[in-house]
Amino acid sequence: MSSLTVDEAPQAASHVHYLNVKFGVKSWLFTTDHKRIALLYLASITFFFFVGGAAAVLMRLHLLTPGGLLVEPATYNKLFTVHGILMVFFFLIPAIPAVLGNFLVPMMIGARDLAFPKLNLLSWYVYILGGLFTLYAVVAGGVDTGWTFYTPYSSTYSNSHVIAAALGIFITGFSSILTGLNFIVTIHKMRAPGLTWFRLPLFIWAIYATSIIFILGTPVLAITIVLVALERLFHIGVFDPALGGDPILFQHMFWFYSHPAVYIMILPGMGVESELITCFSRKKIFGYKFVAMSSLGIALLGFLVWGHHMFVSGQSMYAGMVFSILSYLVAVPSAVKVFNWTATLYKGSISYDAPMLYALGFIGLFTMGGVTGMFLASLGVNVHVHDTYFVIAHFHYIMVGGMVMAYLGGIHFWWPKISGRMYPQGWARFAALVIFVGFNLTFFPQYILGFLGMPRRYAVYPAEFQVLNVMSSAGASILGVGYLIPLIYFIWSMRYGPVASANPWNAKGLEWQTPSPPPTENFEEIPVVTEEAYDYPVREAQVA
Amino acid sequence: MPEELAATAHQFEDLAQQHEADELGMWVFLGTEVMFFGGLFLGYTVYRHVYFGAFEAGSHLLDLLLGAVNTSVLIASSFTMALSVYAAQKGRKKTLITCLILTMILGSVFLGIKGVEYGQKFHHHLVPGYDFNPEGNFPAHMSLYFSFYFIMTGMHALHMIVGEGLLLVVLILAAKNRFTAAHHATVEVVGIYWHFVDIIWIFLFPLLYLIGGR
Ligand SMILES: [Cu+2]
Numbered sequence: 001m002s003s004l005t006v007d008e009a010p011q012a013a014s015h016v017h018y019l020n021v022k023f024g025v026k027s028w029l030f031t032t033d034h035k036r037i038a039l040l041y042l043a044s045i046t047f048f049f050f051v052g053g054a055a056a057v058l059m060r061l062h063l064l065t066p067g068g069l070l071v072e073p074a075t076y077n078k079l080f081t082v083h084g085i086l087m088v089f090f091f092l093i094p095a096i097p098a099v100l101g102n103f104l105v106p107m108m109i110g111a112r113d114l115a116f117p118k119l120n121l122l123s124w125y126v127y128i129l130g131g132l133f134t135l136y137a138v139v140a141g142g143v144d145t146g147w148t149f150y151t152p153y154s155s156t157y158s159n160s161h162v163i164a165a166a167l168g169i170f171i172t173g174f175s176s177i178l179t180g181l182n183f184i185v186t187i188h189k190m191r192a193p194g195l196t197w198f199r200l201p202l203f204i205w206a207i208y209a210t211s212i213i214f215i216l217g218t219p220v221l222a223i224t225i226v227l228v229a230l231e232r233l234f235h236i237g238v239f240d241p242a243l244g245g246d247p248i249l250f251q252h253m254f255w256f257y258s259h260p261a262v263y264i265m266i267l268p269g270m271g272v273e274s275e276l277i278t279c280f281s282r283k284k285i286f287g288y289k290f291v292a293m294s295s296l297g298i299a300l301l302g303f304l305v306w307g308h309h310m311f312v313s314g315q316s317m318y319a320g321m322v323f324s325i326l327s328y329l330v331a332v333p334s335a336v337k338v339f340n341w342t343a344t345l346y347k348g349s350i351s352y353d354a355p356m357l358y359a360l361g362f363i364g365l366f367t368m369g370g371v372t373g374m375f376l377a378s379l380g381v382n383v384h385v386h387d388t389y390f391v392i393a394h395f396h397y398i399m400v401g402g403m404v405m406a407y408l409g410g411i412h413f414w415w416p417k418i419s420g421r422m423y424p425q426g427w428a429r430f431a432a433l434v435i436f437v438g439f440n441l442t443f444f445p446q447y448i449l450g451f452l453g454m455p456r457r458y459a460v461y462p463a464e465f466q467v468l469n470v471m472s473s474a475g476a477s478i479l480g481v482g483y484l485i486p487l488i489y490f491i492w493s494m495r496y497g498p499v500a501s502a503n504p505w506n507a508k509g510l511e512w513q514t515p516s517p518p519p520t521e522n523f524e525e526i527p528v529v530t531e532e533a534y535d536y537p538v539r540e541a542q543v544a
Numbered sequence: 545m546p547e548e549l550a551a552t553a554h555q556f557e558d559l560a561q562q563h564e565a566d567e568l569g570m571w572v573f574l575g576t577e578v579m580f581f582g583g584l585f586l587g588y589t590v591y592r593h594v595y596f597g598a599f600e601a602g603s604h605l606l607d608l609l610l611g612a613v614n615t616s617v618l619i620a621s622s623f624t625m626a627l628s629v630y631a632a633q634k635g636r637k638k639t640l641i642t643c644l645i646l647t648m649i650l651g652s653v654f655l656g657i658k659g660v661e662y663g664q665k666f667h668h669h670l671v672p673g674y675d676f677n678p679e680g681n682f683p684a685h686m687s688l689y690f691s692f693y694f695i696m697t698g699m700h701a702l703h704m705i706v707g708e709g710l711l712l713v714v715l716i717l718a719a720k721n722r723f724t725a726a727h728h729a730t731v732e733v734v735g736i737y738w739h740f741v742d743i744i745w746i747f748l749f750p751l752l753y754l755i756g757g758r
Contacts, residue, residue, distance in 0.1 A: 106555075113555035115565040181572045189565045190555070219576045223583035227695070234673025236691040238587065244685035249590055253583055521554070 017420065017517040032117035033520055038103035039418070040124050045091050045099060046487070048131060052086035053480065055079045060442075060476040066463045076459035077144035078160065084147030089169050090131055092403055093261065096268035097214075098127070098179055100410045101207045103418060105183055107511035108201050110192025110529065112521040115185040123178035130172030137164035146457065148258070151239035151250040155231040163229050170225045173218045176264075180214025183207055192510070194529035198292070201509055201533050202285065205292040206271025209299035213260045213267075216303070221257035224250065251313055255306035263302040265399055267295055269362065269406030270337055276359035276409050277341045278534040279507040281348025285534050287340045294333035301330040311382045320379055327377035334370055338363060353505070354428030358409030361436045365401025369394055372447065387457075390450025393443045401439055408435070408486065415490065416504045420517040421497030423489050431489075435482035441475025508534050563729040570733040574740050577703075581744055584699065588692050588751065595685045596756075602689030603755035605670060605678070607661055611753040614657045615745065621650035622742045628714075629735040635725035637718060644715045647738070651708050658701055665690070693752055700748060703741045710734045 018035045028036060059079050062070040071079065102120065106113050114120050137143050143165040145154040154162050187208050191200070227238045228250070237243025239250045278285045285291060307315060307323030341363055350356070372394040375381045385391065416422055445468040450456075454465050461469065503512040514523050556562040592599045624646040631639035669677040671694070672687040714734050717723065723731060 111555065115555065116569060117553075117555060177576050181569060181576070184572050185565050185569045188568055189561060215572055215576050216579050219580035220583045223580050227583075227587065230691075230695065236673040237685075237688055238691060244591075244595065244688050246590065246594075249587060253586065526557075 015515055016519060017515065018520045019420070019517050021520050030121075032113070032121050034102050034106050034114050034117065034120060035418075035518065035520075035522075037120050037124055038099050038101075041094060041098040041102060041127070044124075044128060044131065045094055048086050048090035049483075051135075052083050052091060053483065055083035055086070057476065057480060059083065060473040062459065063461070063469050064473050066461050066466055066469075068459045071459070073459040074144065075142075077146075077457070078138075078142030080457055081143045081146050081165075082138050085134060085143070085165060085169065087399075088147055088261070088265070089172050090127075090134065092265040092399055093176060094127065094179075095265075095403065095407050096272060096410060097183070097207060097210055097264075098123075098175075100203075100272065100407075100414065101179070101183060101210075101268065104203065104414065104511055105186060105207060106190070107514065107518065107522050108204055108509060109187065109190060109195055110510050110523065110527045111186060111190040112523070112526075114182045115190060116182050119178050120182055123175040123182070126178065127172055127175035130168045130170070130175065133164050133168030133171060135168075137161040137168065140164065148254060149225075149228060149250075150254075151228060151231070151247045152241065152245075155228045155238075155250075156235075156240050156242075163232060166225045166229050170222055170229075173222045173225075176214045176218050180211035180218075183211040184215065187211075192527050192529055198289065199529055199531070199533055200292075202274035202288070202291050202295075203268075203271035205295045206267045206274070209295035210264050210267045212296075212299050213264050213302065217257040217260040217264070220253060221261075224253040224257070227253075248310070248313055248315065251310050252306065255309045256303070259306040259309065260299070260302045262395070262398070263298050265403050266366075267298060269366075269403040270295065270334075272406045272410035272413070273341060273359055273362050274337075275507075275509070276355050276413055277344050278536065279413070279505055280353060280356035280359065281345050281350050282536045283344055283348040283534075284532075284536055285340065286343035286346075287336075288533065290336050291340050294336040297333035298330065301326065301333065305330050308377055308382070311379060312386050324377055324379050324382075328374065331370060331374060331377075338367055338370070352429070354423075354425055354432055355409045355413035355505075357429055357432035357436075358405045358412060361432065362402055362405040362409065365397050365405060365436075365439065369397025369401055372397065385450050387455055388450035389446040389454050389456055392456050393446035393450060396443045396446070401443070405435070408432075411486075411490075413505070414511075415493070416500030417511060417516050417518070419490075419494055419497070420500055421493045422500050422504065423486075423493040423497055427485060427489050431482055431485040434478060434485065438475050438478030438480075438482045442472050442479050443475070445469070445471045445475075508536060559727060563732075566729040566733050567736070570736050574736065577740065577744075581696075581699070584692070584696050585747070585751075588696065591685075591688050591692065592755070595683070595688060598683040598686040599689045600756035601683050602686045602693070603753060605668070606693070606753050607664060608753055610657055610661050611749055614654050615749050617650050617654045617657070618742050618745050621647050621654070622739055624650060625735050625738045629728075629732055632718075632723055632728035632731040633725060635723075637721070637723075640718050640723070640731070641715065644711055644718060648708055648711050648715070651704055651711070655701060655704055655708075658697065662694075665694075696748055696752065700741065700744050703744070707734075707738050707741050710737065 018033055028040065031037060031040075058070060059076065062068050062076060062079075068076070102114070137160075140161050142160055143158075143162055144160045145158050145162060149162070149166065154166075187200075187204060230236060231238045231240060231245070235243070237245045239245045239247050241247060274285055274291055305323055305327045307319055308327045311320050311323075372390070376385065376391065376394055411418075412423070412428055449465055449468050449472075452465070454461055500516045502515050504516075505512075510523075510527055510529070511518075513527060552559050552562055556565065624643045628640055628643035628647060631637075631643055665671055666675065668679070669675050670690050672691045676687045676690070678686070711734060714731055717730060
């Protein structure tokens, strides 16, 4: 039976909460309430997600025929650059931390708000400012360097709007830094009485680990971008070999951030996953401490493997070997998580509500992405499939199959808390299924394409690759529809959805002990924590 | 203590928690700054290693005297900053204001001298990307040294300017009697920042001015 309980009484949501305490545009644009800021982020990252998605749709349309259907090759370069920049910096990186993290961190630890509410609002404005610069670069004529901005092409030769886009990313980076700083201080200093570190929800551990990467990684990207921009403006030769500079140094500095950034993009998803799996198995998580520590392990080891992006860039063979071995090592904590989630499912009383469907999809797709990551970490295989669609498929299985699934699962899980309304379960399950099918149809063929040798970032391809490319494009159209369905029913539910109770999933965790939607200060009274996380009743008791 | 409660922001339980959060926030922020400058130091180290001769020659074109004076000025400003924090802890408003003003003056002196040095570089055609045409023979890639000289000291100066702004805010708050012996976290936090910016210079001075001995 479903664990869903819907409170139909209309007076249930008539209490004063963060949504109805004030109205009007000003009350939103000047809010310091972490829950409202989370919604500002939700709206803006959804916008960027669909703009980035539109670029992907155009690319997949273009690749329907070997000669290219739609655009000039130069425009194609701009499409994949825009897609990459928007999806990485304006969707994936802020998605779970800035939306769900902002909404949940204070509530999960029993605090009234984050430590620095004004800084939190500032981070949203910084994000928007960075977004405007990037959109300007797109509208003014685009950028063609790829999201990686490799020098000396980006710093010297490209004729596109590199500086505006780079500035956009630089600025947005500070929004990540502020968010990470806020989370670290809040988690350290503002936990409710009795909420010790090892009683924290695993989502908090994941967000904490992510914040460490925000803090240590993002500034390196910032200075790297500054150097590229300065070189482009003044021709000073930091990365330009013609002037004595070293383009490989750029790659080291870029990947020193951008590999850990991969974990910024997946760790929060893993945190959501831990919450969903326990709740819908009605079982305590298997190996709490291992799951918690593996988040920190991933954050720290993640800083030591950047060189696996540079196996064919001309770094020394010995460096390549070390980076290869370390890349295998970083898979261990990820595997710990997957095995512990699976062990949690074992003998749980599993219910297949919509959030759980996303969570189960995550496990499968993330595992496939992770295992193909192992292929790529081994030197010999990497050289064979380097810069092919195999790589594209690999990281889309992690980023889209993993992170976007977890993000959607999380939104479906906490939507009753966020909006105070339920969404139609049938449609939500249907959408999860459509997304799963569409995703695999889009990206599985790309593994094969890459293995057969189709390189990434080309506007044309040999005729024998057409069947697989058409499959991929067909899948993309299904995937696109799959993403639109939740957009529609979430908007619908805000007005017409049945009123949600305080704890519709019967979940553990402090955020479910306060009304839906929560009052501005989250709790009537700061709760005192006396039990471990996920203290679900043992199964025997439930069955009887 | 009603005035103490009034100073606590709504998200905190009490003033002590708020102070701890403020200080931890600044330390975490300085962590990001270490990584930011770390990227620059990495680039510097790589090119100094590859083009040591050019870096040495470039270093010898800097004005050692002005650099040394500036180093002492900055250390003195750290001292007056530490005195400001001490005065705030003891609740001595007059001393606090005097020391803050002294710190700001020393910071401005530093920036002024830095400006003079920059002017000299423009005068001697030592500005990469704008006018790089030194007199006499000079090793290839010496412009890289000056690129890093300008970027590193420029980033540092930018942080100094931000620091001056922060000091001004603290000064205004102090003049408005906003600090008590129990409530002065803002002074401490700005102090931590100011010391950090000084420490960056302590690394920059030998790395830029003293290559290969003088
Ligand atoms: Cu990587």
